[in-house]
Amino acid sequence: MKIFNLTLQLNGFPLQEAKRTLSNIQKLNATAYEDYLNSKKREIIAFHLKHNSFYKSFGKNIDLEHWNSVPVMTKRDLQQPLNQRLSEGFSPKNVYLNKTSGSSGDPFVFAKDKTCHALTWAEIQNRFGWYGIDFNRSLQARFYGIPLDKFGYYKERIKDKLSSRYRFSIFNLSDTALDNYLSIFKTKPFDYINGYTSAIVQFAKYLNTKNLVLKTVCPTLKCCVVTSEMLFPDDKLLLEQQFGVPVINEYGASELDLIAFQNPEDIWQVNSDTLFVEVLDDKNLPLPYGQEGRIVITSLYNKAHPFIRYDLGDIGVLSKTSTSQKPVLEKLIGRTNDMAILPSGKRAAGLTFYYITKTIIEDDGNVKEFVITQNTAAEFKIDYVGKSEISKPKQRAIIEEMTRYLEAGLIITFEKHNVLKRSKSGKLKQFKSLVSQ
Structure with a gap:
């Protein structure tokens, strides 16, 4: 039984419809894709200018014929009560609600309409599928944190059970804890590892001291996906050496979507299906491919809440090999608030x-x-x-x-x-x- 998919459907997220939409987008040729992208950009702005009082005020000087007239929004622009940012017809009862992590220092509650959230999961499943991972069957070794309050703790444990995940606590990375983690890998048929880079690197370093390759003790392992923290080249080599499987770099934001995912050709492919990703200079003008700037993203499908030319707070470079249909993230340099003066x-x-x-x-x-x-x-x-x-x-x-x-x-x-x-x-x-x- 496809429990993961069924759970989404039962919660009102139209996953099957989203998968069909995603498939149709990915079948477009280059010319048709340009038409699709321009249409979706115009459509999402027009929708929020008409149905969202917050965005109507924020974008009062927008000229729909000129994309660069669209103002860049930051997290601080969104730090006001959610009900003031929701579009007409949406309320906390009929949207997906979550809170940003606050890693930038500017946390806030956000919303996605249910179709948009279903598309997020369709995109994630599509990318993980490149490596033979099926969220309904593949067992995940999950290196994430977990809420320490009773309600939050058991809520995550139930989600793990429904999502075929085994969670390893990353709040204790002592040799004793890591030795216990290794013993679990010896007994469970994990298909993939997913979690925070720093914790997974610590596990790899521990394996290195034991002169062990993880796939030799867990032969079902197919890949390792790291997220949320910077993956340095030498750490990637260490992970590949000690795990014996491909190591995939994921870049995403909870309020948006999966932003970029390394494909089997080791290219950090940007999500151009549901997002429009730009790299801008200090004057909010688009930079040519190959130049470093601020990563600014438009969510093409979120009608519940505007994320239009949204400055995520990250600095990066889109490769010169990029096209609008297949942008490539050459490197992610860090956050704008992580600059040293x-x-x-x-x-x-x-x-x-x-x-x-x-x-x-x-x-x-x-x-x-x-x-x-x-x-x-x-x-x-x-x-x-x-x-x-x-x-x-x-x-x-x-x-x-x-x-x-x-x-x-x-x-x-x-x-x-x-x-x-x-x-x-x-x-x-x-x-x-x-x-x-």
Whole structure:
């Protein structure tokens, strides 16, 4: 029985209709796709200008003949009561409701109409299907957080049961816990791993210390999908080596959809079926393929709530090989609020600091994981979990590399911990700046 699909249908999400819609979109040739995209962009704006009082006010100067007249919206624009943002005919009782994670510092409640949410699941199932994963049958090893309150905890456990998932807690990544995880992989026929990058990388590092390849103890394993946190190239190699299966990078946002998913040719293919993805400059103008800018997304199907030219807060690059029908995400650089402003006024992506440090301190297996905090323009603190203190030579090497890549005069301090504090969801924020942007 297709329990996953049936559960969606019983909750009013028209999954089968959504799958037919998605199939028809994907059959379009290049010319027909351009017509489809232009039609959907115009249609969703016209709908919200007519039926959504919030958007009518927000987009009062829109000229439907000129796309760049459409204003860019941010999360802060949406931080007002949900009932003021819902379109006519929609209420909390007839939509899908959720809350953003708050990783950007600007959480808010959002809504999707039921057709839009069904299309989200149709898209996700389609992409996972590239690797032979069927949500109705394939058993998932899920490395996610879980609510600690009683209601939230059991609600997630019931969802896991209905969705053929076994959840591994990521709030305890000690060797004892990871050894228990390994024993579970030996007894359950998992088809795939899915979850937060940092936790899955810790499991791979543990397997490396045991000189074990996961597929040898769990031969049913087909692939590993990491999400929500940055996947660095060397971590991807480690995962592939220790799991013995393809490692897939997923990029999504709960309020939107699956945004990009690595296909079997190892191309990070952007969802152009239900979304329109742009990369914009500081003046909100589209950049040519290959240039770095802010990722701005339009949800083509959400009539309950407008997400039109929505600035997700991420910085990235669309490859020069992209077309409107098949955009390719060349790289995801980080969040706009993760930029470090240095004493000279220079701006640098926070993950630059993380990556420089990572290449130096993780080569001997001492440090398990770490985060970097910018406390002032010149002062950075590295909190880490390790078997022993980071040696003075390695500390000096990190400071020297920071000087070489960034600028002189930066002050770096180090503090060892038994465990690092994660967010309530279980995510590990690799870099954060306390300096005003």
